[in-house]
Each structure stands twice: as C-alpha cells, then as structure tokens.
Amino acid sequence: MVEQCPxxxxxEIEAAVPTAPGLYEIVTDQGELLKVGISVNLRKRLIQHRQSRQSRLKLKDGGEWSNPSDVVSKQSILAKHLFFSGQVLGYDLQSEAGRQCYLEEKCHILITPTTxxxxxxxIExxxxxxxxxxxxxxxxxSC
Incomplete structure (x- = not known):
C-alpha cells in the first residue's frame, strides 16, 4: 500500500521532499488539480518545476511565442503549461517571476513516495x- 505524505x-521542498522515486501532484489551494507527474528523484524534479525558468523555454527556428507548438520546454513542462495559461488571479504566468509567485502563493504539492x-x-x-x-x-x- 502506497502512503501519501502531507x-x-x-x-518547503528541500526540507520536506525525499530524493526518492515517487509521484507528485500539484494542486491549487482551492483544490484544482493542475498536474500529476513522477520522478526517480522527487526533490530534484519539484525544484525544477518551482524554478520555472524562462531560459529553459526555447523557441523553435522560425516559430512564434504565441504558438504552443513552437515552444519547447527543456526542463519543466509545467512552466510551458503555465506560460500559455496567461494571467491567473493577477499573476503574469508568462514571466518566470510570475510563475514562481503563483506556485508558491497559490499552490501546494502532494507527494507519494514509491519504491x-x-x-x-x-499510479500516474x-x-x-x-x-x-x-x-x-x-x-x-487558454481562452
């Protein structure tokens, strides 16, 4: 039986998330399920999502930033999803700082360590x- 953590x-990632394999769920404080994912190192993966680096979103040659198919995520697909969500609750999700603030202030993580x-x-x-x-x-x- 897999047990979910608090x-x-x-x-709190560095202090509370193990470097073990497992499943994570990113959820808004209002209970909307945003993303489910897995990793062999939960801490490392969730730090990548938290960083939501603009420099890791790359535009294909000849592409346009307004087209999701033209933008490649080199580190966090969550960053790309958020980037194309536009503004949410006053957060500019097209900026790295806006995504970071949104994740910290309006979201939380549920983790399920696995062997x-x-x-x-x-499970995913x-x-x-x-x-x-x-x-x-x-x-x-997003519309």
Whole structure:
C-alpha cells in the first residue's frame, strides 16, 4: 500500500521532499488539480518545476511565442503549461517571476513516495486517465 505524505508548499521542498522515486501532484489551494507527474528523484524534479525558468523555454527556428507548438520546454513542462495559461488571479504566468509567485502563493504539492519509478508510473497512469488534471498532455492556449 502506497502512503501519501502531507501537503507541502513549494518553499518547503528541500526540507520536506525525499530524493526518492515517487509521484507528485500539484494542486491549487482551492483544490484544482493542475498536474500529476513522477520522478526517480522527487526533490530534484519539484525544484525544477518551482524554478520555472524562462531560459529553459526555447523557441523553435522560425516559430512564434504565441504558438504552443513552437515552444519547447527543456526542463519543466509545467512552466510551458503555465506560460500559455496567461494571467491567473493577477499573476503574469508568462514571466518566470510570475510563475514562481503563483506556485508558491497559490499552490501546494502532494507527494507519494514509491519504491520504484515503475510503481509511481502505474499510479500516474490511473490518475492521468481520470482527466481531472488541468495540465496533462499537449499544451494548449487558454481562452
């Protein structure tokens, strides 16, 4: 039986998240499920999401920043999803600082450590199939 850990803020990652494999869920404080993902090192992966680096979003040759298909995420697909969400609750999600503030001030993380990546992947597949997560699959423009 996999046991879920308590709710964690993005600023608490270093102190509260293990370097073990597992599943993570990013949730707004209002309960909206944003993203589910897995990693062999939960702490490292969640730090990448928290950083939400602008420099890791790359534009394809000849591409346009307004087209999600033209932008490649080199570190955090969450950064790309947020980038194309526009403004949320007064946060400019097209800026690195805006994404970082939004994640810290309006979101939290649920983690489920597992013994293996495969175990985490099996749980992730079930959660992804639910369709409950706002950011899953291909990045799209928000209306």
């Amino acid at each position: 709710v964690i803020r993005f600023s 293996t990546r495969d175990e985490a992947r099996a 597949r079930v959660k992804e199939k639910s369709g409950a997560y706002r950011f899953g699959g291909k990045v799209r423009l």
